[in-house]
Amino acid sequence: MITSSLKLSVTAIEDIAPSLRHVRLAAADGKPLPPTGTGAHVLLSLPGLDRVHRNAYSLINAPGSRHGYDIIVRRVPVSRGGSAAVHDRLTVGDVLEAQPPGNLFAPVRNAKHHLMIAGGIGITPFLSYLQDMGVRQVGCSLHVCCRESEKEVFNPWLPENANVKFHWDAEGHRLDIAALLARQPVGTHLYVCGPSDLNEAVLQAAKTAGWPENQVHTEHFGGASSTGKAFEVVLQKSGLRVSVGEDESLLEALERAGASPLCLCRGGACGVCVTRLLEGEPEHRDHYLSPEEKASGQSIMPCVSRARSPQLVLDL
Amino acid sequence: MNIAPSDIKSRPVYAPLQPDPAATRHWLVLETGAINRKTVDELIEMFRPVASSLQMWTVGSGNAASTALQVLPDLSALSQALRDRGPFHVSDRFYAQGTEPFLWSVAGEAGQVGFTPAQIRLAHTGSLRRRVWCTHCHGLTENVTTQVVACAGCGRHLLVRDHFSRRHAAFMGVMVDAEVPGERPAIEEVFP
Numbered sequence: 001m002i003t004s005s006l007k008l009s010v011t012a013i014e015d016i017a018p019s020l021r022h023v024r025l026a027a028a029d030g031k032p033l034p035p036t037g038t039g040a041h042v043l044l045s046l047p048g049l050d051r052v053h054r055n056a057y058s059l060i061n062a063p064g065s066r067h068g069y070d071i072i073v074r075r076v077p078v079s080r081g082g083s084a085a086v087h088d089r090l091t092v093g094d095v096l097e098a099q100p101p102g103n104l105f106a107p108v109r110n111a112k113h114h115l116m117i118a119g120g121i122g123i124t125p126f127l128s129y130l131q132d133m134g135v136r137q138v139g140c141s142l143h144v145c146c147r148e149s150e151k152e153v154f155n156p157w158l159p160e161n162a163n164v165k166f167h168w169d170a171e172g173h174r175l176d177i178a179a180l181l182a183r184q185p186v187g188t189h190l191y192v193c194g195p196s197d198l199n200e201a202v203l204q205a206a207k208t209a210g211w212p213e214n215q216v217h218t219e220h221f222g223g224a225s226s227t228g229k230a231f232e233v234v235l236q237k238s239g240l241r242v243s244v245g246e247d248e249s250l251l252e253a254l255e256r257a258g259a260s261p262l263c264l265c266r267g268g269a270c271g272v273c274v275t276r277l278l279e280g281e282p283e284h285r286d287h288y289l290s291p292e293e294k295a296s297g298q299s300i301m302p303c304v305s306r307a308r309s310p311q312l313v314l315d316l
Numbered sequence: 317m318n319i320a321p322s323d324i325k326s327r328p329v330y331a332p333l334q335p336d337p338a339a340t341r342h343w344l345v346l347e348t349g350a351i352n353r354k355t356v357d358e359l360i361e362m363f364r365p366v367a368s369s370l371q372m373w374t375v376g377s378g379n380a381a382s383t384a385l386q387v388l389p390d391l392s393a394l395s396q397a398l399r400d401r402g403p404f405h406v407s408d409r410f411y412a413q414g415t416e417p418f419l420w421s422v423a424g425e426a427g428q429v430g431f432t433p434a435q436i437r438l439a440h441t442g443s444l445r446r447r448v449w450c451t452h453c454h455g456l457t458e459n460v461t462t463q464v465v466a467c468a469g470c471g472r473h474l475l476v477r478d479h480f481s482r483r484h485a486a487f488m489g490v491m492v493d494a495e496v497p498g499e500r501p502a503i504e505e506v507f508p
Contacts (some may be wrong), residue, residue: 044373062415112430182340183405184406185406186405186406188406207338209337209407210336210406210408210409211338212405212406212432212434212435213434315388
């Protein structure tokens, strides 16, 4: 799974909008990096004020890039620390620890057309899609729902002749999701990446419009918060008791205690950190477990999920 | 007629047809020779809720079991009809009912006009006869009802296995007397 970590140095920082920062990273030792993929992300360890934040960011490079990794980070108003670390404290020359790129959002190669819908900073994985020759060749279109003030911000990364439309919250400029989905030809695959309300709206519209489930793909970010009410977790095998604070995830608390399961996406999507739950009532926030598995209460995804009861007992 | 379950994972599993309520258009293709009047009536009843967005075709010579069916003489006529009626959308669904070789030939035609596997529903009816793909000469032998058959391509005697290929729309046939030429099991009809 995750074998070795990378050391990346910050080679450039540019504020492309009041709350958007472009960061360029390169291998600290100057060697080529593991190649990026279309839709891939990198997991960065960002030093925070009181602890290290581990956040996943989409790579906006052309697939196969080895010279460097580029990310765009939104400053969120109530930051858990990750976006604040990037926006307030990161400087050129800093060296960050990172995991080699992973990909949970790759394009489906036998698609006849790729239809992408992005919400704001959710455009980032699609910036690599637009540079993928295979995706370009079969045909693709990108619809971005964003603030009107930010519709020009991503231009430097949009290839010439790319089929991209921007939508914003004003009369005549909103995206009509239902109409868009209704006119798609057979063999189209739909990808959506944005805040959870946009994702949910698109997934629901696709369902209503008769889209087969396996032609609809989604990547969640940000909104799927992993913080909340504090609780306690008991680790059955090691006998440890760990308290999970309000502003940290269960996984982060487990890492602090040195008892964490393997993980990959840290966003409730990949399923790598799935852990057996022995006692307690979980509050599932992941997109991995099926509704039946969630109802059975026997597994939990520590990266995003928390507890409804004051205590959870895990098989760790 | 039901197909016995098989341990082999490539063996397709079929289920009775029913319209997908989320779909916006429905395309139903039946095999004239494999479908009787009763089956057609049951299907018409089943698809009644979506009748206004339903096209029904029956493929093959013979009398159509219902006037609701539009008759197409053969697969190439179906291919042409699909081309005429396209382009299709993600929300379309394609359904077929008939013998196994027919189902997969028709699914192939649907695939040609862009339907994805998730949009195609197949239900088996009628004979269990198989199309067999020879692993030696890659030839196809049609309408096989026995467990051993002489290949229409190379003449080798083939053991008809349960391995099914969606791409070839056929079952795998391997030479049955490769070890000792001429030593072959008695031929039995097992796919009536």
